[in-house]
Amino acid sequence: MKEIILLLLFCHVASPVTHSLKIFHTGSTEVPNFPEFVGVALVDEVQIGHYDSNTKRAVPKHWMNKVIADYPGHLEWYTARNLEAHQFFKAELQTLKQRFNQTGGVHTYQRMVGCEWDDVTGDYVNGFHQHGYDGEDWLVLDLKTLTWIAPTLQAVITKQNRNNDKAELAACWDFLSQVCIDLLKKYVHYGKSTLQRTVLPSVSLLQKSPSSPVSCHATGFYPDKGMLFWTRDGEELQDLMDQGEILPNHDGTFQRSVQLDVSSVKPEDWGKYECVFQLSGVKEDIVTKLDPAVIKTNNPGINTALVIGVVGLLLLLVICITGVFIWRRNNNGFRPANTLETSSAKPASPT
Known part of the structure; x- marks a missing residue:
């Protein structure tokens, strides 16, 4: 037919x-x-x-x-x-x-x-x-x-x-x-x-719990050519990152997230890590340091900096006593689904 x-x-x-x-x-x-x-x-x-x-x-x-x-x-x-x-x-x-x-x-x-x-x-x-x-x-x-x-x-x-x-x-x-x-x-x-406009995003650090990966979330940027990645001592990381897709916002701008697995990162080394956002056509990057004090968490009332400090002390204690330690982390996430539909402005009849 x-x-x-x-x-x-x-x-x-x-x-x-x-x-x-x-x-x-x-x-x-x-x-x-x-x-x-x-x-x-x-x-x-x-x-x-x-x-x-x-x-x-x-x-x-x-x-x-x-x-x-x-x-x-x-x-x-x-x-x-x-x-x-x-x-x-x-x-x-x-x-x-x-x-x-x-x-x-x-x-x-x-x-x-x-x-x-x-x-x-x-x-x-x-x-x-x-x-x-x-x-x-x-x-x-x-x-x-x-x-x-x-x-x-x-x-x-x-x-x-x-x-x-x-x-x-x-x-x-x-x-x-x-x-x-x-x-x-x-x-x-x-x-x-x-x-042809250029809009820079707001960048936030998010963490579900102290044991979860830290997500660097950039939202509100335009055009959709934003690069987002983690660095250590200025060098881009690959093995510890989970790069998310670029997703549209309701206002026509875009968002993107990149997660950093901090399970193997020593508390005293957190300051060596930075989240970097780069937008096509913009010379200056947006750099956000991995700072426990600015991380937003789903656990209100928990002082992230305090948690990191306590974990560091416990870690040193365990090292001194046993010489062995193992940290395990689980990364649970989801990918939103997008369903869109469009239309055209001149009669045509593709099948």
Whole structure:
């Protein structure tokens, strides 16, 4: 069956040179307190447009209001494309549930479409068109061969149908290589003052308990090219660090954390360690010393400096008496999950 995906575009910029547009759609069934269909548009991981099936209206954010003012029909087009995409997602979810022999329950169908463009060379860099079902890959478009790839057996039928539809494949390529890039350039032009800004973060040292790793947390920086790492005597560490991913904040800035395993660090050596934050385009680094007095902990009332001092004395006592000591530490953490959806600003029909 021919499947026409109507996309909705807002643009995304990923660095001062390479700009990228990402479009996310999510359809779902029986998810409590969540719309049946959501569309989200991002620029540089900053949300600039939103649509959901509850309100049935598109809401521009940030500089997209300037775009809407100059192109009044854009908002109506964006809303209409989401309405049509919602109907497609409802039908697709029913097809997928039958394909997997499922009846009711919570299920999600997602799609991400986008492109990348170099604003220095003016070159098309990359494009992507991916589908997922219940958190697993469903279909991926290989732009080198312009063919669909099916990661699962259940997707083979859909893959074959789409690969046989040459007109639809051509439409996908036209959208990703032409329409997407043209829109991306327009949005970058309108959002230049926001996208090219530089914002330094606030940096904090966090620790769940005296036996946990110390986390250096930087939040509120922009763009998303922040490096965060620990050093000892000015030398970057590798073996003791656990580098976290760069994650978006709700205001369009970013955050990142890096943990330091202090289980083998002697209390008297803590002053040799520093957390360093570096931001692309900014010469001066933000340096935070590993100081027990500034560490924020989940255990109010515990004086971290006092704990370190007592541990040091006990350690010396144990060394003197037995000559042997073993410290064990457990690092428990989690990785937040991000679900976004976007839209585009010119009719196109990638599958």
